[in-house]
Amino acid sequence: MTLRTSDLPLTFAPEVSSALARGGAVVALESTIITHGMPWPQNVETATRVEDEVRRHGATPATIAVLDGRIHIGLTAAELAALGQARDVMKLSRADLAACLALGRTGATTVAATMICAHLAGIAVFATGGIGGVHRGAEESFDISADLAELSQTPVTVVAAGAKAILDLPKTLEVLETYGVPVIAYGQDALPAFWSRDAGLTAPLRMDTADQIARAHRMRATLGLPGGQLVTNPIPAAHEIARATLAPIIETALAEASAAGIASKAVTPFLLQRIFELTEGRSLTANIELVLNNARLGSAIAVALSQTMS
Amino acid sequence: MTLRTSDLPLTFAPEVSSALARGGAVVALESTIITHGMPWPQNVETATRVEDEVRRHGATPATIAVLDGRIHIGLTAAELAALGQARDVMKLSRADLAACLALGRTGATTVAATMICAHLAGIAVFATGGIGGVHRGAEESFDISADLAELSQTPVTVVAAGAKAILDLPKTLEVLETYGVPVIAYGQDALPAFWSRDAGLTAPLRMDTADQIARAHRMRATLGLPGGQLVTNPIPAAHEIARATLAPIIETALAEASAAGIASKAVTPFLLQRIFELTEGRSLTANIELVLNNARLGSAIAVALSQTMS
Amino acid sequence: MTLRTSDLPLTFAPEVSSALARGGAVVALESTIITHGMPWPQNVETATRVEDEVRRHGATPATIAVLDGRIHIGLTAAELAALGQARDVMKLSRADLAACLALGRTGATTVAATMICAHLAGIAVFATGGIGGVHRGAEESFDISADLAELSQTPVTVVAAGAKAILDLPKTLEVLETYGVPVIAYGQDALPAFWSRDAGLTAPLRMDTADQIARAHRMRATLGLPGGQLVTNPIPAAHEIARATLAPIIETALAEASAAGIASKAVTPFLLQRIFELTEGRSLTANIELVLNNARLGSAIAVALSQTMS
Ligand SMILES: [Mn+2]
Ligand SMILES: [Mn+2]
C-alpha cells in the first residue's frame, strides 16, 4: 500500500516534522488520557510532563489527537490546553476514526487509533499507560478491546505497563497469542499488571534491552508481518501497588459495580474511580509514574530504532 | 495488491460495465435472498423490484452470483429466472467462494461473498436486508457469521436494516467494535433491528445524509484502512413490526426450536418460518419493504460517491 | 508487499533451492513434531521417513526450523540430527518468530510459523499431522490456537488429518468459518478427526483429487484472498483408531487431567501421553502413519500446482 502523505489529513507539529525529516527518534503519545483520563488542569500538566520526559531521553514526543477533522501529530501548547478543556470530544478507535475526520469533528485517540495515526505519520514507537484487553465477563459479554486486533495488524511497538488490571489478564494473553502478537516483558519474566509489577503470569517473551526490542521490531518488518509488538514495562518498584494489596480492592469495586447495576461502558470509569478512592489516591500517582516510565523506555527504543535504521 | 481484471473470472452485465466505465453509481445486490430466502417466483419478482428501485434512484443495480464457475456482476433477466429456479445452489461465503469457482459450480453470495465480489468489480456500495452476526448462544456454540470479519477487511459500504433480529445484537455490536467496523445508524440514534426501527441499543455512530456516509467511506480509503462500513437503515415506520410485538414472538420461536431439538444451521430457517407464521406473514412483507428502503439509501450513497470521486 | 528475498534471514537447503529454481514441486514440513512431539532418536527417524515419502511421490521436502537466528528451508542430515537432540528450543508461532530470529535463537515451527516461513520461501503446500484449534473449555479459557487465524491470512494449503481430536472440533469448525477458511475433506463427506476417519461432523467442502485442490488454491490467489486452505485427509483405514474406541479414552484422560489439577499449556502433553498409554502405543503409530499419508497427498497437490503454474 502506497500512501501519499499529501492526501492524508495530517498536521505535523514543527518539532515532530523536523525530527522525522532527519530520521530522529520519535515517540507517539495518546490523547484519551487527556480528555477522558484526568480532570483539567491535571491532564494537561501530566501530558506536558510526559512529553518533557521523552525529550529528556533523546526523543521527540508526538501527542496525537484529531482536531476539527485533521489528525494532529504533535500538539502545540495552545492546542494541548484547548483539548484539555474541550467538551464533546469523541473517543476514537479504529471503528470511528474516519467518521470523525469526515465529519470535521474533534476526538481523542485510544491505543488503537493512536497506533493507526502513528503508523500513517511514520512513527514506530508509542508509549502509553495500559492497553485495553478482554473485559472480565467477556465470556458472556464478548467485550474485547479493539486494541488487541490493532496490535495484530499495525506495525507499531507499544510500550505499556500491561493491560489494565481491571481486565481479565489470562484471557487477554490468550487473545494476543491467538492473534499472533508478541508480548514482551521488559527486564523480568513476569507479566506486569499496570499498578503492580507482577500479574502472577509469565510473559510469553522477555527482553532486557531497548536494542533487542528494536531489533525484533525491525525483524517483523523484514518478514512482512503486519502487526506490532506489546512491550510490558513494570511500574517502578517505588510506586507500585502490590497485587496482594490491589486484588481485594478490585474485587470490592467489582462487587459494588455489580450491586449498583452498573453495566457495559459505565463499568470501567466506575472501577477506576473506586480504586482511586480505596487506594486513597495512590492509584492515580502510580498511573502517572508508570506513564513516565513508559515514556523513558519508549524513548530508548525509538533511539535504538533510529540508530539501526540509519 | 494489483488485480488484473482480465485474469478474474468476472462476467459483467452490459448495464453494469457501461455504468462502471463512465464512473456512474452502481449498487451491488446479493443473491442468497433469491436462492435461499424466498420461494419461486416471489424471489425473482422481489429481486426485480429491488433492481428497479435502484434504477429509479439514479444508480445501476448489480445482482451478484456465481454461475457455472464465473462471478456474474449483474444478471440478465434470463439468468435471474434460471437462478431463481436452480437446485443445488451453494451458499457462498469467504470460505467457499474460490472452491465454487474452481469446481465450475453455481452459488449464491451471502453478504461476505457479495462484498468480496463487489470489491473485485470496483463497486463500493452494497444494499441488502440484514447482515449475519453473533448467534444467540454463541458463548457456547462459537457461531459467528463471517460477515463481521468481512466488514473489517473489504472496503464496501453495506446498507442493511441491521443485523437480523434473531441474532444476539449486543454481542454483534461488541464484535464489530473489536474488529474496528464503523456501525452507523442512518437518521436516528438508535440501532435498528431489521423488522423493528429500534433495537433498544444506541448505535456507535449516526449520520443523517448519504453525503456524510460517502465522505466517511472515502476517508477510510484515504487512511488506508482496509474494511468497509455498516450502515443500519431503519425500516420505514409504516412497515415496521415494533420490538414490543416481535420480541415475544422471537422468544416463542426460540423455545419451540429448543423443544424440537433443532440445532445449528437448521435453527435460522426454522425461526424465520415460525416468525412468518406467528406474524401472519407481516415479517415477509416487512422484509421486502426494508430491502427496497435499503436499495434507495444505497443508491443515494452510490450517487454521492460517484460525484465526489469525479 | 514486495519482499526482497536477499533481505530475509532464509537459508535454503541445496535440494530445496534447486527445486524452487526449476519450478518443481516442494512440500513444507514442520519441526515441532521433531522437538516437542517425539523423543530422540524416533523423532529424527520419523522426520527422515516423512521426507523420503515426499521424495518418493515426486516432490522435494523442506523441513522448516529456525537455527541460530536464521530460518532454514530444508535441513541437512546433520542439522536434523542436531535439532533432534537440541535443548531449550523455542516453540514458535506467529507471535514469537521474529523475536527468536532477532535474538539469534533456535526454534521449532508450529503450523502457524511453518506457514509463514513456507510462504516467505515461495512454498505453497505444507503437510503436517494435525493443526491446532479451539481447546475444550475455550468458552471459559479463550484458548484458541494461532493456527486458525494463520490459515485466514497466509496463502499456504495445509494438509492435515484434521484438528487434533483432543480439541473442540465443532467450535474449531465455527471459528474457521468465521475466519473464512476453506475446510476441505479429501475423498469423503465427513470431517476426519486425526486418529479417526470420521469426526461425526460433515466437512464444509469435499474434493476428490489433488488437481481440484490445486485449482482452488490458485483461484484464491486470483481473487486476491489472502489466506490458505485446510485439507483434512483421513488417516488410512488400516491405521485408524475408531472414534467409538477413542472417545471414551479422551474422556478418561480429560477427567484425569482435571482431577490432577493439570491446567493450561500442560494439558495437551498430558492428554497425548495418557492416550498413548491407554491405546497401548497405537496412538503414536497412527500419528506417524497419518503424517506419511499427508506427505503423500501434499506431494500430489504440490505436483499438481507446479504443473498448473507452468
Ligand atoms: Mn469494549
Ligand atoms: Mn455460522
Ligand SMILES: [Mn+2]
Ligand atoms: Mn493456546
